Amino acid sequence: MKDFMMIFLGPSYEELGLSPEQMQERMGKWFAWSEKMGRAGYLKGGNALVPVSKRVTGPDRVVSDGPFVEAKEMIGGYYIVSAESADAVVKIAEDFPDYDLDGAVEIREVIVFEQ
Amino acid sequence: MSQEKLVDHLFRHQYGKMVAILTRIFGLTHLQMVEDAVQDTFILAVQKWKMNPPENPEAWLTAAAKNRMIDLLRKIKADQTRLDNLVTGPSAMVLNDLFLDHEIEDSQLRMIFTACHPTLKPIEQIAFALKTISGFSTKEIASALLQKEETIKKRLSRARKSIKENDIKFSLPEKKDIPLRMKRVLEVIYLIFNEGFHSGQKEYLVRKELCGEALRLCKMILKKTNFRSGAGYALFGLMCLHTARLESKTNERNEIVDLENQDRSTWFRPLIILGDNALTKSFGYDDISTFQIEAAIASVHLNAPTFEATDWETILKHYKNLNQFHATPFTRLHLAIVHLQLQQNDEAYDLLQKIKPASLEQRSYLYFGAMADYYKTIQKKDKALDCYQKALASVNNDAEKKFLLKKIDQLTK
Structure with a gap:
């Protein structure tokens, strides 16, 4: 088994101005998805990220405030999952709830360094 | 936690509750701030829950609203802006009490x-x-x-x-x-x-939502003894009775089905019983309302096993009552339609003649429709067609249009 990071990209719900009813509908889909993954034993953890971002750059450590990318490229959160292969994670990602809101999932394998 | 644990419309209803509580604390002058704050709370909840679903979403949201309230109080203090009704500052305990069910x-x-x-x-x-x-x-x-x-x-x-x-x-x-x-x-x-109920909205769900909300609001009022009245119970009953047949009003092709052709087996019995009970309760109060008479009429319709078995005599009695209590062009129109059902064509015509179609505003097509039905009954096909055309010309709603076209089609066959 290998570990993968599923990175969720897309506009924040705040930006989309979702109504309470729509948010609840989204929530239901996310619950169903994470429950399904949990049952299958894929899910190891994850976090949601606040949309506000800061960036530190250059030798002078210049601090600038985001956003640095377009809304649909914003990272909203990530899951760490454990699976056989990247293809298996692609399969999992098929149920990601927010494709219709211009969302996307990026899949990155976590490098394991041999001792 | 599973999806089933999210009660239907929990977010929506919770939003209303939170806005109400926070408005009570901060006053109507800060309504916009309150609404934004509640919206923020929901965004936060959704973000957090995606990764970590709570055991009890409702309690979580309430706790979040409380925290939000404390934040806002701090912020307002920091801004040195004074709140009119908070100057004397109710204690934290009083504020906490506002989150109790009966205070909500x-x-x-x-x-x-x-x-x-x-x-x-x-x-x-x-x-x-x-x-x-x-x-x-x-x-x-x-x-x-x-x-x-x-x-x-x-x-x-x-x-x-x-x-x-x-x-x-x-x-x-x-x-x-x-x-x-x-x-x-x-x-x-x-x-x-x-x-x-009368919307031309294609989606059945959207219509159901509005009817459901009206019922919920009415129920909130009837919960409080002070606010109960015959009219309140009658309105609740009337809406239950109408809602019971909401689904049968349109078919799967989004065409309007009239009362005569509705599939009565889809009428929702529990709502009919609830409606009848509320109507009965309304008679325990002294006030009389149009809602009560309308509910009585709806009850006769909803309890008729078939269209043919409708007790038109009783309905006529109720409409006459309604017309006496609060006459409008609509009550006269309905009275005329009932007379038509009872083959009392002259009475029907007499009433119809006295109605000015313009007084029905955007529903004037109902008048022309009834007039057409009258001419159809007395075998004057041309005049009936003419009226249907007039009805067609004054209708906006697509489903109603289709309904009229179908009637015209049947008549010209």
């Missing part, structure tokens, strides 16, 4: 009376109620009322402005004012209901 209900009732305040126009009242009490977004209100989103935004901002300008307090009416204020509340609830 009390706050929501205050919001209902605010929304239905006589200084607001009916169209503003509906939009405001759907937004602040029911938690619809402007987009959802626009779609439910078949209006542009911009129009709804304007109505909402006019409502907020008028609340500020008239210095409307977030309070319950005094005892002596209750009957008059309650009358308006019930009217607004019925307007919301009718928007759902």
Whole structure:
């Protein structure tokens, strides 16, 4: 088994101005998805990220405030999952709830360094 | 936790509750701030829950609203802005009490009376109620009322402005004012209901939502002994009875099905019983209302096993009653239609003749439709066709249009 990071990209719900009813509908889909993954034993953890971002750059450590990318490229959160292969994670990602809101999932394998 | 644990409309209803509680604390002048704060709370909840679903979403949301309240109080203190009704500062304990169930209900009732305040126009009242009490977004209100989103935004901002300008307090009416204020509340609830019931909206769900909200608001009022009345129970009964047959009003092709051809097996029995019970309760009060007579009429229809078995005599009696109690062009029109059912064609014609179609405004097609039915009954096909054409020319709604075209088609065959 290998570990993968599923990175969720897309506009924040705040930006989309979702109504309470729509948010609840989204929530239901996310619950169903994470429950399904949990049952299958894929899910190891994850976090949601606040949309506000800061960036530190250059030798002078210049601090600038985001956003640095377009809304649909914003990272909203990530899951760490454990699976056989990247293809298996692609399969999992098929149920990601927010494709219709211009969302996307990026899949990155976590490098394991041999001792 | 599983998906099933999210109660239907939990977010929407919770939104209304939180806005009501926070408005009670911060006052109507800060309504916009309160609404934004509650919206933020939901965004936060959704973000957090995605990764970590809570055991009890409702409790989580309530706790989040409390935290939000404390944040806002701090912020306001920091900004050195004074809150009119917080100057003397109710203690934290009092504030906590506002999150108890019966206090939430009390706050929501205050919001209902605010929304239905006589200084607001009916169209503003509906939009405001759907937004602040029911938690619809402007987009959802626009779609439910078949209006542009911009129009709804304007109505909402006019409502907020008028609340500020008239210095409307977030309070319950005094005892002596209750009957008059309650009358308006019930009217607004019925307007919301009718928007759902008569809507040309394609989606059955959208219509059901509005009817459901009207029922919920009415129920909130009937929970409080002070606010109960014959009219309140009668309205609740009337809406239950209508809702029981909501689904059968249109078929799967979104065509209107008239009462005669509706599939009565789909009528929802529990709602009919609930409606009849509420109607019976309304007779225990002294006040008489159009709602009561209309509910009595609906009850006769809903309890008839077939269209042919409808007790038209009783319905005629009720309509005559209604016409005496509160005559409108609509009550006269309905009375005429009932006479037609009883083959009392002359009586029907007599009444129809006295109605000015223009007085029915956008529903004037109903008049022409009835007139057409009359001519059809007395075998004057040409005149009937002529009336159907007039009806067609004055109808906006697609489903109604199709319904009329079908009638014309049947007549020309």
